Amino acid sequence: DVKVTQSSRYLVKRTGEKVFLECVQDMDHENMFWYRQDPGLGLRLIYFSYDVKMKEKGDIPEGYSVSREKKERFSLILESASTNQTSMYLCASPAPGTGPFSQPQHFGDGTRLSIL
Amino acid sequence: AQSVTQPDIHITVSEGASLELRCNYSYGATPYLFWYVQSPGQGLQLLLKYFSGDTLVQGIKGFEAEFKRSQSSFNLRKPSVHWSDAAEYFCAVWGRFGNEKLTFGTGTRLTIIP
Numbered sequence: 001d002v003k004v005t006q007s008s009r010y011l012v013k014r015t016g017e018k019v020f021l022e023c024v025q026d027m028d029h030e031n032m033f034w035y036r037q038d039p040g041l042g043l044r045l046i047y048f049s050y051d052v053k054m055k056e057k058g059d060i061p062e063g064y065s066v067s068r069e070k071k072e073r074f075s076l077i078l079e080s081a082s083t084n085q086t087s088m089y090l091c092a093s094p095a096p097g098t099g100p101f102s103q104p105q106h107f108g109d110g111t112r113l114s115i116l
Numbered sequence: 117a118q119s120v121t122q123p124d125i126h127i128t129v130s131e132g133a134s135l136e137l138r139c140n141y142s143y144g145a146t147p148y149l150f151w152y153v154q155s156p157g158q159g160l161q162l163l164l165k166y167f168s169g170d171t172l173v174q175g176i177k178g179f180e181a182e183f184k185r186s187q188s189s190f191n192l193r194k195p196s197v198h199w200s201d202a203a204e205y206f207c208a209v210w211g212r213f214g215n216e217k218l219t220f221g222t223g224t225r226l227t228i229i230p
Contacts, residue, residue, distance in 0.1 A: 092159075
């Protein structure tokens with residue numbers, strides 16, 4: 001079965017820390033996405049990657065960066081965590097073989113991040 | 117730019133009753149349309165999608181959605197809900213042209229009462 005795995009379900013960090021959120025997909029797909037989910041705001045795209053070492057900003061990239069060194073792994077980095085980055089973070093990847101329709105179809109279970 | 121509106125923040129339905137969740141979009145042409153479901157503590161799961169063709173789309177878990185161009189709507193329906201359908205539901209739109217990415221609505225939380 002298709003799987004997108006996020007390394008942590010819950011994470012608590014302090015203001016100013018550098019935080020890494022990891023995501024791994026087993027579908028061999030080029031595209032991977034990072035979203036944050038906040039009540040009343042739905043999901044907002046932070047960054048996405050369409051190939052190894054390739055990345056593109058989404059709607060809210062400020063305060064974040066990403067790393068894609070291997071096809072299966074896409075990391076979200078909070079350079080200096082702030083309290084307004086407390087949120088649920090979701091990683092996603094398209095379904096295998098979807099080609100040009102390769103929008104997110106498989107999601108990880110999310111990482112609930114609290115910044116104190 | 118594309119946008120999507122889910123006008124109902126929270127809906128409560130009795131088990132066995134029918135369900136309709138509303139979704140309206142704004143886009144200059146016919147977009148690709150999606151419905152996702154998020155169970156508590158889980159990521160999102162794709163329920164169904166519309167790309168073209170038949171405007172009534174069947175999905176998983178007994179859900180269907182109907183694309184109505186004249187109303188710019190893509191409402192989700194289920195004839196008889198089960199307690200396990202309690203979740204949050206997200207409509208999403210993706211423009212066919214340009215460099216648009218998937219845009220999500222703000223979600224509708226569904227509560228099922230016995």
